Amino acid sequence: MxxxxxxxxxxxxxxxxxxxxxxxxxxxxxxxPRGIFPSLPGGMDRVIKTYFDGFRAQGTLPPELxxxxxxxxxxxxxxxxxxxxxxxxxxxxxxxxxxxxxxSGMLDDLLTQGDLYVPFDYKTKGSPTNEEDATKYYxxxxxxxxxxxxxxxxxxxxxxxxxxxxxxxxxxxxxVHFEIQPIRIxxxxxxxxxxxxxALSILTGPAPKAASKCEYCGWLEKFRK
Numbered sequence: 689m690x691x692x693x694x695x696x697x698x699x700x701x702x703x704x705x706x707x708x709x710x711x712x713x714x715x716x717x718x719x720x721p722r723g724i725f726p727s728l729p730g731g732m733d734r735v736i737k738t739y740f741d742g743f744r745a746q747g748t749l750p751p752e753l754x755x756x757x758x759x760x761x762x763x764x765x766x767x768x769x770x771x772x773x774x775x776x777x778x779x780x781x782x783x784x785x786x787x788x789x790x791x792s793g794m795l796d797d798l799l800t801q802g803d804l805y806v807p808f809d810y811k812t813k814g815s816p817t818n819e820e821d822a823t824k825y826y827x828x829x830x831x832x833x834x835x836x837x838x839x840x841x842x843x844x845x846x847x848x849x850x851x852x853x854x855x856x857x858x859x860x861x862x863x864v865h866f867e868i869q870p871i872r873i874x875x876x877x878x879x880x881x882x883x884x885x886x887a888l889s890i891l892t893g894p895a896p897k898a899a900s901k902c903e904y905c906g907w908l909e910k911f912r913k
Contacts, residue, residue, distance in 0.1 A: 694790045695887060697832035700880075703887040704828060706902035710887065711895050720904050732812045732853060733796070737774070740797055741767065752868050761806065764798035773798075782832075782839035789888050791839075791880075793832060804845035807833035807875070811852045822850050822871045830873055831880035838877050847874050 693714075702720075703710040712718040743750050744763045764770055772778045773795040782791045799806035807830055811822075830848035837844050852869040859865060890896050898905030 692788055692790075693888065693891065694792050695884065696791070697793045697829045700791075700832060700883050700887055701828050704883065706899040706905060707890060707896040708898040708905055709902060711890055714891055715895075729812050733810060736810045736853070737796065744770075753870065755870075757870060757872060758799075761799050761801050764800055764805070770795070770798060780833070780836040780840065782836040784884065784888075787888075789884075791832060791836060791884055793829075793836060795833060798837075799849065801845050803843065805837050805842045806845045807837065807848035809833070809848070809850050811850050813852055813854045816854050816867050816869055817852055817871070819871055819873070822852070823873050826850055827873060828880070828883065830875050831877065831883075834875040835877040835880040835884075844875060844877070846876075847872055849873075 695714075699710065699714070702713065709720055713720070740750065740763065744765060744767060747762075747765065749758060749761070749763060773780045776792075776794055779792050779794040783789070784791075795807065796810050797808040799808045809826070809829065811826070830850075833848060834844045834846075850871045850873065852871065853866045854869070856865045856867045898909075
């Protein structure tokens with residue numbers, strides 16, 4: 689393993705998707721090609737955080753979350769600490785005790801259930817989703833947040849929430865109405881630890897095989913032929 693290396697939840701998701709693409713990015717500095725990244729999701733993220741922070745200051749949940757799924761749950765009340773965890777320089781971190789490798793990520797938000805902590809992340813999507821798809825794409829992210837929280841002495845509740853915003857309609861004066869969809873997903877810190885260590889273990893060796901369904905590696909192989 690490479691001592692002092694820092695990985696993120698998105699890097700671990702890349703490792704799961706294709707070990708070779710992960711190795712190329714972290715060892716050779718060769719990232720997957722990407723197109724123009726839209727700015728709308730970033731803008732949505734900003735205004736949603738401001739919205740929730742207003743309710744945090746009042747010590748209440750927004751009305752759309754006053755439902756059975758959030759019974760006994762509150763917004764984490766330390767705004768200063770949360771602001772720190774939201775920044776990439778001071779984000780939430782877990783350090784592996786064996787070799788000092790670090791898992792680091794930026795937290796959108798945090799909930800509490802009594803003395804337990806619940807990772808909470810906002811998502812925007814073109815249409816409503818379902819638990820299966822949400823789990824497929826974001827299980828690793830929530831597992832990693834749980835591991836990082838536990839690594840900072842904050843015992844987690846064993847689950848997290850994703851809050852999806854998808855456009856529903858446009859009203860007067862161009863006001864966009866969104867479908868708001870909370871999805872609860874179970875978390876497992878041992879699963880995150882195992883994934884973290886497996887990703888670290890390939891960084892000092894030769895390039896691993898590409899995933900069979902990796903479209904990037906598949907395109908490169910066809911190009912070479």
